[in-house]
Amino acid sequence: MTPSDSSQTDTMLPEPGFRESVDIMFNRAVKLMDLSPGLEEKIRVCNATYVVRFGVRLRGGIHTFTGYRAVHSEHMEPVKGGIRYALSVHQDEVEALAALMTYKCALVDAPFGGSKGGLCIDPRAWEEHELEQITRRFAYELIKRDLIHPAQNVPAPDMGTGEREMAWIADQYKRMHTTDINGAACVTGKPINAGGINGRTEATGRGVQYALREFFRHPEDVARARLDGTLAGKRVIVQGLGNVGYHAAKFLSEEDGALVTGIIEHDGSVYREAGLDVEDVKQWIVSHGGLKGYPEATYAADGATLLEHECDILIPAALEGTLHRGNAARIKAPLIVEAANGPTTAGADEILRDKGVVIIPDMYANAGGVTVSYFEWVKNLSHIRFGRMERRAEEARHQMLVNELERLDDMLEHRWSMTPDFKEKYLRGSDELELVRSGLDDTMRTAYQAMRKVWHEHAGVQDLRTAAYLVSIRKVADSYRAKGL
Numbered sequence: 001m002t003p004s005d006s007s008q009t010d011t012m013l014p015e016p017g018f019r020e021s022v023d024i025m026f027n028r029a030v031k032l033m034d035l036s037p038g039l040e041e042k043i044r045v046c047n048a049t050y051v052v053r054f055g056v057r058l059r060g061g062i063h064t065f066t067g068y069r070a071v072h073s074e075h076m077e078p079v080k081g082g083i084r085y086a087l088s089v090h091q092d093e094v095e096a097l098a099a100l101m102t103y104k105c106a107l108v109d110a111p112f113g114g115s116k117g118g119l120c121i122d123p124r125a126w127e128e129h130e131l132e133q134i135t136r137r138f139a140y141e142l143i144k145r146d147l148i149h150p151a152q153n154v155p156a157p158d159m160g161t162g163e164r165e166m167a168w169i170a171d172q173y174k175r176m177h178t179t180d181i182n183g184a185a186c187v188t189g190k191p192i193n194a195g196g197i198n199g200r201t202e203a204t205g206r207g208v209q210y211a212l213r214e215f216f217r218h219p220e221d222v223a224r225a226r227l228d229g230t231l232a233g234k235r236v237i238v239q240g241l242g243n244v245g246y247h248a249a250k251f252l253s254e255e256d257g258a259l260v261t262g263i264i265e266h267d268g269s270v271y272r273e274a275g276l277d278v279e280d281v282k283q284w285i286v287s288h289g290g291l292k293g294y295p296e297a298t299y300a301a302d303g304a305t306l307l308e309h310e311c312d313i314l315i316p317a318a319l320e321g322t323l324h325r326g327n328a329a330r331i332k333a334p335l336i337v338e339a340a341n342g343p344t345t346a347g348a349d350e351i352l353r354d355k356g357v358v359i360i361p362d363m364y365a366n367a368g369g370v371t372v373s374y375f376e377w378v379k380n381l382s383h384i385r386f387g388r389m390e391r392r393a394e395e396a397r398h399q400m401l402v403n404e405l406e407r408l409d410d411m412l413e414h415r416w417s418m419t420p421d422f423k424e425k426y427l428r429g430s431d432e433l434e435l436v437r438s439g440l441d442d443t444m445r446t447a448y449q450a451m452r453k454v455w456h457e458h459a460g461v462q463d464l465r466t467a468a469y470l471v472s473i474r475k476v477a478d479s480y481r482a483k484g485l
């Protein structure tokens with residue numbers, strides 16, 4: 001069967017939904033493990049989903065909004081996961097995203113269970129002061145049920161939200177728990193002046209860059225994607241120039257010499273064979289509301305077609321279900337990096353794997369966000385600076401630094417803070433950003449290596465996604481076995 005034949009057949013098959021896709025991928029991995037059916041079921045299911053409908057008095061009338069907070073697994077607490085603002089938010093979506101959070105946190109050893117929230121709203125349709133009212137009301141509903149709480153459930157930004165919304169949520173928590181000294185840790189992704197950490201805003205995009213750098217450190221893996229050499233000169237197409245896509249594209253082009261040849265946004269796409277200036281495109285979007293009219297490249301109103309264009313690396317960084325049975329056979333990129341959550345349906349995943357496309361899966365590729373959120377949460381709870389502001393530590397303060405480092409290492413459960421690189425930087429008096437980057441880089445390297453070991457060594461594992469599921473499900477299962485259900 002030729003690729004076009006198979007695409008015709010595949011488009012006739014029903015496309016699994018997001019939640020179903022995650023379950024299919026989970027099932028594929030557990031088949032290769034020896035979990036008891038009971039434990040397998042316990043890990044797969046979503047523990048609980050809270051649905052709230054609340055009214056806000058706006059523009060002379062009462063507007064009712066629907067919000068969700070899904071808790072997928074509490075094998076570790078707090079549970080962690082972003083809050084999304086989009087009209088497409090629904091229960092199936094938040095539950096799928098919460099499940100991915102469980103596996104993602106386990107994969108990168110962030111000691112959290114998985115959760116996710118969403119509000120069914122078009123954030124662009126409301127003024128800032130209205131959004132603040134809506135966000136505070138939604139937060140109030142979740143806080144009063146401990147669905148936002150430093151020890152139980154800690155949200156972060158996702159599509160349609162950012163540090164502004166996180167600051168409102170943190171402030172709302174403070175107003176409702178005035179004596180909780182750990183209140184700032186109830187949410188991550190806050191602005192620096194509200195208890196945030198340097199490097200969180202760009203962390204997910206930075207993580208995508210570090211993931212790709214680590215991939216290209218393994219020529220054997222690069223060859224599996226029918227590529228060679230380094231990131232320099234590789235042609236990249238990015239879908240979504242929001243928080244994640246913008247930072248990933250910017251860092252890869254400015255720091256690794258990759259050529260961002262195509263950018264897809266909600267209103268179309270732009271393409272330039274010689275490479276686009278990511279910052280310039282971003283500024284155009286900010287001032288014009290979209291890509292249309294961007295003068296330095298070829299514009300097309302139908303953005304999705306560019307997904308199928310020739311390139312070396314395709315980075316979907318917008319929505320779920322972008323790569324589906326209808327277009328998978330026509331995708332030309334040999335390497336896909338899932339910066340978004342769930343951009344590949346289970347149907348497309350199979351077609352792409354059969355074509356020999358290498359996919360760096362979402363639960364690993366976009367784990368930079370939750371990794372740095374973990375640093376922020378630890379910083380808030382420890383009440384010490386994460387790193388030092390002065391460049392050089394004085395001799396007399398050396399012992400204090402050693403003590404601080406040991407305390408930090410305890411807080412981080414001896415994960416990476418005692419790695420030689422981190423230790424050296426800490427004692428030297430590195431600033432917070434340097435430490436965050438070092439910890440993130442170390443995390444992305446370690447998780448990739450765990451994943452690739454299973455990919456290469458486990459008979460029956462054909463792809464990085466199944467390997468990632470195997471690594472994380474094992475950890476969640478061990479945790480349930482050790483602690484009880």
Ligand SMILES: NC(=O)c1ccc[n+]([C@@H]2O[C@H](COP(=O)([O-])OP(=O)(O)OC[C@H]3O[C@@H](n4cnc5c(N)ncnc54)[C@H](O)[C@@H]3O)[C@@H](O)[C@H]2O)c1
Pocket residue numbers: 157158159160161204239240241242243244245264265266303317318319320339340341342366367369370
């Ligand atoms: N923000 C984080 O820290 C984080 C962490 C992990 C994963 N993610 C995932 O990354 C993805 C993007 O999140 P984000 O925070 O960058 O969101 P964002 O809201 O900042 O950006 C999303 C971008 O996608 C664009 N977009 C919307 N519809 C589109 C379409 N049909 N085609 C092309 N572009 C479209 C939007 O205009 C926007 O620029 C989501 O899947 C999210 O779950 C985000």
